[in-house]
Amino acid sequence: MINEKELAQLSYDEAPKMVTSVPGPKSQKVLEDSFEYESMARGAGRYPMVYAEGKGATAKDPDGNVYIDMTAGVAVNSVGRCNPRVIKAMQDQMSTLMHAGDMSNVKRTELAQKVSSVMPSGLRENCITYFGQSGSAAVETAIKFVRKITGRSQIVAFHGAYHGIWLGGNSLTTGDQYRKGFGPFMPGVIHIPYPYCYRCCFGLEYPSCDLQCAKYVDYVLNTPYTGADDVGAVIIEAQQGESGYVPTPPGYLAIVKKACEKHGALYISDEVQAGAGRTGKMWCIEHYDVEPDMITWGKGMGSDVAMAGLTMRKDLAAQIDDYSQPNTWAANAMTCAAAMANIDILTENDGALIKRCAEVGEEISQQLREGAKDTELIGEVRGKGLMIGVEMVEDKESRTPLNGDKMGQILGAYLNKGVVVFPCGRYGNVIRFMPSLIITREHATKAIDIFLDVVKSI
Numbered sequence: 223m224i225n226e227k228e229l230a231q232l233s234y235d236e237a238p239k240m241v242t243s244v245p246g247p248k249s250q251k252v253l254e255d256s257f258e259y260e261s262m263a264r265g266a267g268r269y270p271m272v273y274a275e276g277k278g279a280t281a282k283d284p285d286g287n288v289y290i291d292m293t294a295g296v297a298v299n300s301v302g303r304c305n306p307r308v309i310k311a312m313q314d315q316m317s318t319l320m321h322a323g324d325m326s327n328v329k330r331t332e333l334a335q336k337v338s339s340v341m342p343s344g345l346r347e348n349c350i351t352y353f354g355q356s357g358s359a360a361v362e363t364a365i366k367f368v369r370k371i372t373g374r375s376q377i378v379a380f381h382g383a384y385h386g387i388w389l390g391g392n393s394l395t396t397g398d399q400y401r402k403g404f405g406p407f408m409p410g411v412i413h414i415p416y417p418y419c420y421r422c423c424f425g426l427e428y429p430s431c432d433l434q435c436a437k438y439v440d441y442v443l444n445t446p447y448t449g450a451d452d453v454g455a456v457i458i459e460a461q462q463g464e465s466g467y468v469p470t471p472p473g474y475l476a477i478v479k480k481a482c483e484k485h486g487a488l489y490i491s492d493e494v495q496a497g498a499g500r501t502g503k504m505w506c507i508e509h510y511d512v513e514p515d516m517i518t519w520g521k522g523m524g525s526d527v528a529m530a531g532l533t534m535r536k537d538l539a540a541q542i543d544d545y546s547q548p549n550t551w552a553a554n555a556m557t558c559a560a561a562m563a564n565i566d567i568l569t570e571n572d573g574a575l576i577k578r579c580a581e582v583g584e585e586i587s588q589q590l591r592e593g594a595k596d597t598e599l600i601g602e603v604r605g606k607g608l609m610i611g612v613e614m615v616e617d618k619e620s621r622t623p624l625n626g627d628k629m630g631q632i633l634g635a636y637l638n639k640g641v642v643v644f645p646c647g648r649y650g651n652v653i654r655f656m657p658s659l660i661i662t663r664e665h666a667t668k669a670i671d672i673f674l675d676v677v678k679s680i
């Protein structure tokens with residue numbers, strides 16, 4: 223059982239509380255300096271809110287405005303910003319050992335054991351972890367290891383996929399803003415349709431479609447005329463993140479896994495965004511009863527620190543040569559201690575916080591669906607747990623993505639009322655709700671109430 227009163231103490235009580243418009247004068251100065259000195263190639267650099275302090279599922283800007291934060295640092299701060307138990311673990315570790323290069327340290331081994339214990343069926347207690355500092359590094363490593371293990375060089379990825387921004391992962395990632403002008407990319411990537419049911423590219427509807435798109439994966443892998451003659455792996459997000467918080471429909475992933483098995487390709491579940499409890503289970507793939515060969519993870523596993531990894535079955539890891547993938551900063555003892563505390567909080571009491579995440583997610587999804595009845599602008603509310611996407615449209619009938627001006631109006635008004643969200647989606651028209659798992663019910667429902675008021679005012 224979760225003690226709701228204790229959870230409430232992790233965040234600012236009074237949120238939102240706005241004292242200036244956004245950005246206020248102090249924030250404006252920070253933004254101007256940032257534009258002067260930092261590359262705006264980074265994500266969300268021009269977002270007008272500036273973080274000065276973070277507490278749980280709330281945050282404060284330099285002008286003293288207090289926000290409900292529905293971003294959790296893009297699905298990262300799973301147990302809340304500056305969680306006291308994570309801080310304590312880091313402080314204890316800081317005065318003992320932080321950097322040990324890529325040599326053994328006590329904390330990284332403890333973390334590798336912990337990661338193994340929380341893996342889904344098929345990998346749990348039967349896996350080996352390679353540590354990195356970002357989701358991109360985890361994916362990059364997966365690409366190399368797949369080649370070495372299978373002796374094959376092709377990888378199947380999906381339209382709308384986001385697997386990171388280094389050249390290997392970027393080759394798997396779609397989206398013009400990440401690709402145009404940066405090519406040529408890694409050869410051997412085959413992109414095929416993702417089951418984005420709201421905008422099915424085959425014009426079909428689930429379930430009467432009989433999952434033709436999943437059968438297409440099987441067709442691509444098993445037909446000698448598709449060019450997929452050397453496929454080492456299929457990499458997929460069980461719920462796509464950056465391209466719109468789109469969950470795969472029931473039954474889809476099982477067909478993909480079967481096709482992989484038939485064709486000798488590895489199945490990689492990219493859980494960087496959807497993992498670490500965010501969807502109401504430790505791993506998103508656990509909603510689908512499919513056993514992956516490898517998992518790439520990151521974001522929410524570190525909560526406030528950069529921690530990521532590739533976890534693969536033991537028999538696969540055994541085929542990777544020693545010393546073939548060194549990484550100076552991997553598994554710094556302090557970040558391992560933080561990740562350990564984070565995973566402990568997520569999984570203790572039989573995963574009570576993750577179960578609560580499923581409940582709170584369902585409650586606010588319901589609230590959104592109810593609210594959507596009174597507006598033409600909300601086309602679909604979807605997602606699992608606290609990984610909720612709201613697809614904004616011009617009207618429900620046409621499903622035309624809401625234009626950028628109206629999206630900007632909604633986001634600006636919402637921020638000025640004290641709630642932080644980031645959009646995503648192939649057309650930039652999906653508002654995602656991905657707060658820390660420790661968000662209070664009061665803050666979560668308040669954030670949605672304000673959102674619905676804002677949308678109805680446009």
Ligand SMILES: Cc1ncc(COP(=O)(O)O)c(C=O)c1O
Nearest residue numbers: 356357358384385386463494495
């Ligand atoms: C599914 C997925 N894979 C990989 C990445 C890359 O992670 P990072 O930004 O930590 O490099 C992301 C980031 O959003 C992601 O959502």
